[in-house]
Structure formats: structure tokens, C-alpha cells
Amino acid sequence: MARKAKKLALVRYSRDDIKTLKAHSKARTPLKNIAKEMKRTEGSLRQKAMNLGIGLGHQR
Template identity: 60%
Template sequence: MAKKAKASKKKKSVRREYTKADVKELRAHSKGKTPVAKIAKLTKRSEGSLRQKALKLGIPLGHRR
């Protein structure tokens, strides 16, 4: 029997620049210790994107216990 190749639709990522307002919001969430998953939903960005931006800005994000 031949296996059928499953056609998977991968979600196309859309790159959006971070505006000054986005950075200000990210800093506020960092200070408020908001979970990264919650920030991702609010900003409609991936957790990875948020973590990378926080790393570049030098602000802590997530992994705080």
C-alpha cells in the first residue's frame, strides 16, 4: 500500500517591526512580571519574537520564579 503524503498548511509568518509603543508596552509587561504567553496573546506576536526583542533590549522576560 502506498502512503499518501499529508498536505500540511504551514502558517505563513508575517514580520512586523516593533514600534516605540510596542517597546514601551514590552518594558511595562517586563516590569509587571506578566507571563510571556499572556504578552504573546495581547500583542499578537510569538513568544520567541518577544523573548528575542527583550534580549536585544536587555530586559528580563519570563523564567523568573
């Protein structure tokens, strides 16, 4: 029996989320820590950072 893929709910980034992401970028916080704090996947955070034109992670 085939398993059905679980649908994920789309959670939009609020202004506060973007401010937090920029602050972590400036502080060079490791991506793993940011993902835990914001309860988002690392891929999601990387995509948003790329769209905003900022770098993420401590090693960039």
C-alpha cells in the same frame, strides 16, 4: 506532494510596542499573556527583550 512553507510577514516593533514590552517586564507578566496581547510569538518577544537588555516572564 511536498508542502510549501508559509511565508510570514515581518512586522516591525513600534515605539508603543517597546513601551508595552518594558511595562510587562517590570510587572513580571507571564510570557504567554504578553504574546496573546501583542499578537506575537513567545520566541519573537524573547529575542526582542534580549536585544533590549530586559528580562521577560514571571520566573526569569
